Amino acid sequence: MRSADELTGGSRTAAGVRLDGVSLTYRPRSRWSRAAPVEALRGITGGFGAGEFVAVVGPSGCGKSTLLRLVAGFAAPTAGRIEVGGAPVTGPGPDRGVVFQQPRLFPWLNVRRNVEFGLRTAGVPGPERRARAAGLLELVGLGDVAERRPYELSGGMQQRAAIARALAPGPAILLMDEPFAALDALTRERLQEELRRLWQATGTTVLFVTHSVDEAVYLGTRLIVMSRRPGRVLLDQRSALPHAPDPHTHPDFPAVRESVALAVRRAAADDDTDDVKEAR
Numbered sequence: 001m002r003s004a005d006e007l008t009g010g011s012r013t014a015a016g017v018r019l020d021g022v023s024l025t026y027r028p029r030s031r032w033s034r035a036a037p038v039e040a041l042r043g044i045t046g047g048f049g050a051g052e053f054v055a056v057v058g059p060s061g062c063g064k065s066t067l068l069r070l071v072a073g074f075a076a077p078t079a080g081r082i083e084v085g086g087a088p089v090t091g092p093g094p095d096r097g098v099v100f101q102q103p104r105l106f107p108w109l110n111v112r113r114n115v116e117f118g119l120r121t122a123g124v125p126g127p128e129r130r131a132r133a134a135g136l137l138e139l140v141g142l143g144d145v146a147e148r149r150p151y152e153l154s155g156g157m158q159q160r161a162a163i164a165r166a167l168a169p170g171p172a173i174l175l176m177d178e179p180f181a182a183l184d185a186l187t188r189e190r191l192q193e194e195l196r197r198l199w200q201a202t203g204t205t206v207l208f209v210t211h212s213v214d215e216a217v218y219l220g221t222r223l224i225v226m227s228r229r230p231g232r233v234l235l236d237q238r239s240a241l242p243h244a245p246d247p248h249t250h251p252d253f254p255a256v257r258e259s260v261a262l263a264v265r266r267a268a269a270d271d272d273t274d275d276v277k278e279a280r
């Protein structure tokens with residue numbers, strides 16, 4: 001099988017991420033607003049290496065998405081510094097592909113053109129663009145629906161297309177914000193399996209935010225549990241389970257799951273707000 005790195009032109013190698021004292025406080029945009037500032041993240045320091053699959057779990061509102069948005073460059077930290085591949089993050093860039101909970105495909109473009117979009121804006125010539133898109137669509141199992149519009153696809157197929165679109169420019173890191181949360185349980189399981197295969201094939205770094213402890217333990221070689229707001233790192237654990245042929249049936253799965261679930265329960269129990277979501 002050709003690797004996805006070949007398919008994406010192998011334009012980049014995976015990159016690590018470094019965070020130094022990263023804090024973010026949301027402040028009201030208008031000076032007339034009476035809304036109080038929200039301290040979302042406080043002094044996050046740490047990092048992860050190239051090729052790691054980093055799964056971040058924690059109670060609702062603890063700042064998981066904020067962390068991902070900062071690495072994506074959609075927002076700037078109030079304090080601290082973030083580096084991707086040794087270079088400071090100053091805004092969004094083609095070295096970071098982002099997949100959201102909703103696929104956010106362009107409805108006026110067919111699936112192939114959606115996947116080609118980033119390559120077109122980067123000036124990749126037509127034949128190479130089409131070859132890369134075709135290869136990636138094959139890899140995510142959408143080879144035969146390339147000419148269809150997004151509305152003709154199921155939710156799972158749309159999310160596969162969104163993943164192919166994010167991978168097309170050959171990002172050094174893939175940032176995924178609860179990408180499977182809106183899917184039914186069966187589709188979600190299949191996509192988790194496919195994502196693990198893609199990660200193994202591409203060797204790309206992944207930063208993956210989820211509410212599901214099972215999903216995190218199935219996918220993450222690095223398991224991060226965040227405290228309630230302001231988010232800090234409560235647990236940072238390495239795991240080899242995603243390299244196993246079938247992580248779910250691996251004898252270590254229950255113990256790793258339990259240690260992560262325990263940290264999530266602790267974080268949630270510490271939370272007196274209503275919006276704590278149950279660890280699943």
Ligand SMILES: Nc1ncnc2c1ncn2[C@@H]1O[C@H](COP(=O)(O)OP(=O)(O)OP(=O)(O)O)[C@@H](O)[C@H]1O
Nearest residue numbers: 026027038040059060061062063064065066067229
């Ligand atoms: N643009 C914003 N302005 C003000 N407050 C914000 C903004 N975005 C997020 N927040 C607040 O910052 C905190 C962290 O939000 P964030 O979305 O990062 O949490 P999360 O852990 O991803 O939550 P969830 O699991 O529910 O998606 C929350 O209290 C949220 O209400």
